[in-house]
Amino acid sequence: MNCPKCGTQNPDDAQVCTSCKSQLTQPPGPTETVQVKTSRIAIASFVLAILSPFAFFLAAILGIKTLAITSIFTAMLALILGIISLVQIGLSAGRVTGKAFVSIGIAILAVFFSLMFLQTVLPRTRSVAFRMVCGSNLSGIGRAMLIYANDYDSALPRAGGRDTIWQPKINNWKADNRIDAFGLKRDGTGGSATISSSLYLLIKYAEIMPKSFICDKETRSTEFKPAKYGVRDKEPEAFWDFGPEPSKHCSYSYHIPYCPYPLSTASSDPGMAVAADRNPWLDPSTDTTGFKWDDQTKTGGRENIKGYQKGNAGPHQREGQNVLFLDNHVSFEKQSFCGVNDDNIYTYWDGTDIRQGAPPVISSQPADKLDSLLVNDPPLNNSK
Incomplete structure (x- = not known):
């Protein structure tokens, strides 16, 4: 390494010139601090994910259809915001966090949508099953009637x-x-x-x-x-x-x-x-x-x-x-x-x-x- 002041050749690891005693390397500057923040979108997604099932089941208890529909749209919005926040976090190079909020929110939504699916599909499936059993009974009765009629x-x-x-x-x-x-x-x-x-x-x-x-x-x-x-x-x-x-x-x-x-x-x-x-x-x-x-x-009321x-x-x-x-x-x-x-x-x-x-x-x-x-x-x- 040559001294920039006197031109003397110095060892590569030397920090001071052996001839003029000048400083050969610059001291390290202050380290830049990276500010990490939590994604507001992730927080919003988390909050909406909590509110949507609560609103839905409250609507089911009180019989308020508009509230139930609103809760479903809220859940969908929470899911969309969660996806957006994950993209934001991935592109931030560590400057934005909030994956935990998104993960918990998506887990809540998964349970919520599963319960909604079961609530909708299971009664219908059971109804069809009962219908088939009932039809099978009548088929058996019909066969017995043919036997009776033959006699x-x-x-x-x-x-x-x-x-x-x-x-x-x-x-x-x-x-x-x-x-x-x-x-x-x-x-x-x-x-x-x-x-x-x-x-x-x-x-x-x-x-x-x-x-x-x-x-x-x-x-x-x-x-x-x-x-x-x-x-x-x-x-x-x-x-x-x-x-x-x-x-x-x-x-x-x-x-x-x-x-x-x-x-x-x-x-x-x-x-x-x-x-x-x-x-x-x-x-x-x-x-x-x-x-x-x-x-x-359609008639109103419960039916x-x-x-x-x-x-x-x-x-x-x-x-x-x-x-x-x-x-x-x-x-x-x-x-x-x-x-x-x-x-x-x-x-x-x-x-x-x-x-x-x-x-x-x-x-x-x-x-x-x-x-x-x-x-x-x-x-x-x-x-x-």
Whole structure:
């Protein structure tokens, strides 16, 4: 190293010239201080990520839709700001921090969006699963009806006698014979029978089990077990109905057999509805007020359903009903007017619009052989 003052050659590591004693190297200057700051965008993202789920669940409790929608947009904004802050931090060469805020915020949002997804999807998935089980029950009932019809001259199950009338309770469900069970005269005429007692013939003669008549979506219906009513020494096929309260043990409606137009596999139209979920007009838990087949407007309140859905069965959120047709296929129908010629399967035709019809009562009858009228026994304290 040459001295810049006198030109003397000095060792490379010398700091002072050996000749003139001049300083050969400059002392290090003051170190530049780098100021590190936390990203305000990251902080904003973190705060919004905390507020959004809180606002959403508060909206769910209070039933405020606008607040729920706002919370979702807030969560999306928090996610966007989090991404922007990560880019900012990455380009700052260590001058900006805040990754911890972003990481925690994104974790909160991930949990929030997951809960929202589960809240939306799981009930729907469960609903579809219940619908499929219910449809499977009706398929089994349909197969049993074919077996029964094959043994009884193509006629579908009909309890009682030739001119038995429909009543919500039979004479004696534990009777030893048909005469006593339905209160028939000795010549087999007269008497009364329930809708469920006709279906119960499938248990007696077609080897179907009582649990097949329960829709899992109907929490108030339970499988018929004779032991519940104090009978423990007989099998279910020994009886004539689903106990003393049949409406509690049968979830399905059935085309009324006590009428001039009972169904037959030999002579009835294959498009006739045979059985389905409960008739909403005979189900106290289902509100049919305001039903109109062509009404697409939504009602307010907790149900928030369209006017035509007021005519659908209750168990499947009024979205429709599983229906068994005479050709033995089962389908989930979104409207109740799914019979022959758009006939409403839950009402009887009163000469007006066939898709609307008139609500049934115990004494109702189909208008003709193409008028499906699926009914079920109302609760004993609600019979009409």
